Amino acid sequence: MSLKIYHTPFTRSIRVVWTLEELGLPYELVHQKMDRAYFKTPEWRKINPVGKVPVFFDGEERLIESVAVTHYLAEKYGEGKLARRPADPDYGQFLQWLHFGEAGMGGYAGMLIGQTRILPEEQRLEPMKQWAIAECKNCCDFIETSLEGRDYILGEDFSLADISLGYILYLISLSGEQDRILSARTKLYLKRLTEREGWKKATARAG
Ligand SMILES: N[C@@H](CCC(=O)N[C@@H](CS)C(=O)NCC(=O)O)C(=O)O
Structure with a gap:
């Protein structure tokens, strides 16, 4: 290896x-x-x-x-x-969240960070920024409700799905717009992830 x-x-x-x-x-x-x-x-x-x-x-x-x-x-x-295997009861949820972190959210979080941090100010477009905020919030609201009663997105056990989501939430937190996008449970979730030894x-x- x-x-x-x-x-x-x-x-x-x-x-x-x-x-x-x-x-x-x-x-x-x-x-x-x-x-x-x-x-x-x-x-x-x-x-x-x-x-x-x-x-x-x-x-x-x-x-x-x-x-x-x-x-x-x-x-x-x-x-x-x-990871999870096909025989595991949460296999479907594992795959969904693993990919939601990038396929479902990556484009919107990329647009958000482009419109708040990466592009020079004169190239930024306010409607694009608002669109990115709305779409990121839409995704994060789904995470927020799914985290009810859970430490991690699949339940008690940390998985690659948390690594996928954790990075994209971290990226959103770098935008300066996190208070408009992340709700309380999701903020605590991100804190829990970034307190891990890994x-x-x-x-x-x-x-
Ligand atoms: N879907 C790809 C996205 C890769 C990606 O967009 N990387 C960004 C950094 S997070 C990049 O290299 N940006 C530089 C650029 O676009 O010039 C992945 O998850 O690896």
């Missing part, structure tokens, strides 16, 4: 580092600073053809989709820890 992750602070690559830490797997970390101009160059596109992070290697095998990498790690090297180790090592 030879695992290598290219990581940029505050990005989705933290999902991969967090999973590696939760599973206790050895890995090489390559720091890559956020440089959107560099990400468009042929040099970076040789490493990631779509010009983004994360980029993960298991030997020669390259993967560039953060949630897929977390699932790959749990199944291939973690004996299924943090998150602390990941962010201490990776930034």
Whole structure:
């Protein structure tokens, strides 16, 4: 096993580092600073053809989709820890939340962070920002009601679904608009996730 992750602070690559830490797997970390101009160059596109992070290697095998990498790690090297199998009663819920964190929410959270942090102010569009806030809130309201009586999204046990959701909630919290989007239970959930040893180790090592 030879695992290598290219990581940029505050990005989705933290999902991969967090999973590696939760599973206790050895890995090489390559720091890559956020440089959107560099990400468009042929040099970076040789490493990631779509010009983004994360980029993960298991030997020669390259993967560039953060949630897929977390699932790959749990199944291939973690004996299924943090994942669920078809015979498990919460298998469907596991898959739904695992993908909701990126497929369901990633686009809206990306639009939100673009309209609040990434784009220069003169390029921001207020209606786009309001749209992003409304859609993020719509998704987070579903998380809020689903967390009733639960510490984690599937119940008592932490899983990859929490890593998927946790990053996107963290990204929303960086927007400055979190009080319009996150309700009380979801805020506590995010706090609980970022108090885990795995998150602390990941962010201490990776930034
Ligand atoms: N669905 C992909 C999204 C990857 C992605 O959008 N990465 C962002 C950082 S979180 C990026 O590299 N942005 C740089 C850019 O678009 O120039 C994943 O989850 O890995």
